[in-house]
Amino acid sequence: MNQNRPIRVALLGAGSVGSQVARILLENAEELAARVGAPLLLTGIAVRNVDAKRDVDLPKELFTDDAERLILGSDIVIELMGGIDPAKHLISLALSTGADVVTANKALVAAHGPELFDQARRVGAQLTYEAAVAGAIPIIRPLRDSLAGDRVERILGIVNGTTNFILDRMHTRGDSLEEALRIATELGYAEADPTADIGGYDAQQKAAILASIAFHTEVPVELVHREGITEITIEQIERAKAAGFVVKLLAICERVTGSDGVDGISARVYPALVDEQHPLASVHGGNNAVFVQAQAAGDLMFYGAGAGGVETASAVLGDLVSSARRRVNGGPGLGESTHADLPVLEVGEITTRYQIILEVHDRPGVLAEIAKVFSDFGVSVSTLEQRSAGTQDGAPAGPSAESAEGGATLVIGTHAATERALSALAEALAAHEASRRVTGVLRVEGAL
Numbered sequence: 001m002n003q004n005r006p007i008r009v010a011l012l013g014a015g016s017v018g019s020q021v022a023r024i025l026l027e028n029a030e031e032l033a034a035r036v037g038a039p040l041l042l043t044g045i046a047v048r049n050v051d052a053k054r055d056v057d058l059p060k061e062l063f064t065d066d067a068e069r070l071i072l073g074s075d076i077v078i079e080l081m082g083g084i085d086p087a088k089h090l091i092s093l094a095l096s097t098g099a100d101v102v103t104a105n106k107a108l109v110a111a112h113g114p115e116l117f118d119q120a121r122r123v124g125a126q127l128t129y130e131a132a133v134a135g136a137i138p139i140i141r142p143l144r145d146s147l148a149g150d151r152v153e154r155i156l157g158i159v160n161g162t163t164n165f166i167l168d169r170m171h172t173r174g175d176s177l178e179e180a181l182r183i184a185t186e187l188g189y190a191e192a193d194p195t196a197d198i199g200g201y202d203a204q205q206k207a208a209i210l211a212s213i214a215f216h217t218e219v220p221v222e223l224v225h226r227e228g229i230t231e232i233t234i235e236q237i238e239r240a241k242a243a244g245f246v247v248k249l250l251a252i253c254e255r256v257t258g259s260d261g262v263d264g265i266s267a268r269v270y271p272a273l274v275d276e277q278h279p280l281a282s283v284h285g286g287n288n289a290v291f292v293q294a295q296a297a298g299d300l301m302f303y304g305a306g307a308g309g310v311e312t313a314s315a316v317l318g319d320l321v322s323s324a325r326r327r328v329n330g331g332p333g334l335g336e337s338t339h340a341d342l343p344v345l346e347v348g349e350i351t352t353r354y355q356i357i358l359e360v361h362d363r364p365g366v367l368a369e370i371a372k373v374f375s376d377f378g379v380s381v382s383t384l385e386q387r388s389a390g391t392q393d394g395a396p397a398g399p400s401a402e403s404a405e406g407g408a409t410l411v412i413g414t415h416a417a418t419e420r421a422l423s424a425l426a427e428a429l430a431a432h433e434a435s436r437r438v439t440g441v442l443r444v445e446g447a448l
Contacts, residue, residue: 004038007324010074010099011045012067012090016309017104017131018045018080019056021316026058035321037328044070055309072097076323078316079103088112095119095127100323102316104131110205110221113212117336126323131315133206134159134288135306138315142302143213143292144336151295152214154254156446159206161286161306162197163229163249165189167271168284170237171246177232189286189307200228200249203269207251210290211267214253216340225268225347232271236440239357239411243383245273246281250445256345259418264343266350272445273355279303280446291446348420353382353447355413357440358429362408369434370410377425383413407436413444 011022025032025042033039045058046067064070067090071077077094079101081087087108094101095116103109108116109129120127130140134157143152158164162184169180181198184190196202208221229249240247253267274281279301283289288306293299305311360366367386374381387409414422422443430438 004328006039006041007036007076007327008041008043008074009320009324010043010070010077010094011080012070012077012087013080013082014045014047014054014058014063015080015082016055017312017316018078019054019058020309020313021078021080021320022058022062023056024310024313024317032317032321036324038324040320040324043074046070068093071099074099075327076100076102076320078320079105080316081105082107084108084111088116091116091127092119095123095125098123098125100126100327101128102319102323103127103129104312104316105129106132106202106205106209110208113209113336114218114338126326128319128323129209130319131312133209134290134302135161135304135308136311136314137288137290137302137304137306138318139210139290139302140213141318142300143210147214147292147294147297148337150297152255152292153295154293155210155214155252155290156280156293157203157206157210157251157253157290158248158280158283158288159210159251159290159306160197160200160203160249161288162190162194163200163203164283164288164306165286166198167229167232167237167247167249170232170234171241172284174234176234177229198228198230200226200269203249203251207253207267207269210251211253211265211344212338213336214292215255215265215342216337217265217342217344218338219265219267219344223267223344225266225270227270229271233440236357236442239440240273240355240442243273243355243411243413244276245355245444246276247271247442248274248280248283250274250280252445254350255342256350258343258345258349262343264345264349266345266347268347268350270443272443274446278446348418348423350419351416352419352422353414353416353444354422354426355411355440355442355444356426356429356438358410358412358438359407359436360410360434361436363434366408366434367410369432370412370429373428373432374414374425377417377421377428379417379421379425380415381412382415383411385411387411409439419443
């Protein structure tokens with residue numbers, strides 16, 4: 001029989017994740033107590049409206065609208081409210097009392113993590129956030145603990161299930177972005193306002209968190225380059241497929257050496273072409289995956305549900321059990337390491353490859369003119385497909401090619417070059433007199 005006093009747990013928020021956390025805590029109380037070494041006592045659930053209808057049937061007496069009072073009587077506080085305010089104030093209050101905090105709040109960790117981690121360190125408390133990135137997938141602890149003795153070189157992550165669902169529908173079903181988004185909304189993958197997802201903001205926050213942990217460096221979210229999927233067309237999807245690629249929205253964090261020879265890191269989010277043989281290419285629907293390349297461990301893949309109430313609750317409860325065990329056994333809270341303090345380099349410093357879809361005038365000498373533009377920017381061509389308007393063999397001609405009367409479409413793959421050179425090249429091609437317009441530019445990442 002367990003003789004340790006109960007560990008008092010306060011829950012802030014009873015949405016899809018919070019209600020599942022509460023349910024599992026109550027239903028699995030005996031099993032969790034055996035794992036921790038002490039009972040976990042859910043002392044209350046703070047919500048805005050105690051009378052609101054819940055997805056899960058929970059004891060009404062647990063609900064309160066007085067979050068501060070609930071926090072002051074707790075050993076561990078689970079914050080699942082989301083957003084910056086009042087979550088930041090309440091987490092700070094919890095830490096000031098010496099309570100440990102478990103959160104799934106990616107926006108808060110990305111924007112104010114260092115401040116809150118420092119507060120936790122000063123009082124000997126612990127702030128954990130496994131559920132803030134990739135839902136049920138264990139990735140925070142593996143990066144922070146399991147790979148602490150290794151050197152992480154690069155992370156490629158599909159960390160937003162909504163955009164992966166949309167791009168997967170476009171690739172496998174031929175849906176337009178608008179149609180795929182409509183279906184994602186109907187199925188609950190996308191919010192009524194999907195801007196955070198399709199605009200890349202959600203993935204940007206997660207990239208900041210992953211880069212900070214992997215490279216032991218504080219990475220402000222505003223230094224993470226961000227592009228969403230709003231400009232992706234079905235033509236780009238089909239061209240990618242014909243060339244053996246899949247389009248994915250990637251969060252990329254890697255060590256890079258800048259043009260001045262200074263070592264730093266890059267953190268960025270954008271849609272990119274992934275080789276169809278790469279493990280990330282086979283991540284379908286709303287799933288997430290994080291591909292880690294480490295110096296000693298080599299290539300590692302973390303895959304699973306990136307969202308969902310009960311799935312994300314698993315990650316929250318993992319943090320809760322870890323914090324509760326520390327309460328039972330003693331010892332300081334685990335802090336975040338920022339000892340490396342590497343500079344975060346601009347996206348222009350990275351090395352990548354482009355696939356450019358370019359409509360040109362169909363006349364003698366056009367290829368030579370385009371080749372000269374490439375030469376002027378020091379970028380070499382890896383692959384070139386030329387198609388006259390209305391051509392039907394191979395990849396679909398696409399509406400832009402069909403409408404280019406008297407024109408042709410070039411699908412050009414580049415060799416590796418700096419982002420700065422490639423971006424300038426794309427702008428020059430768009431402005432060149434031989435060009436009608438650039439209809440698509442995508443980077444190529446995750447080459448095997």
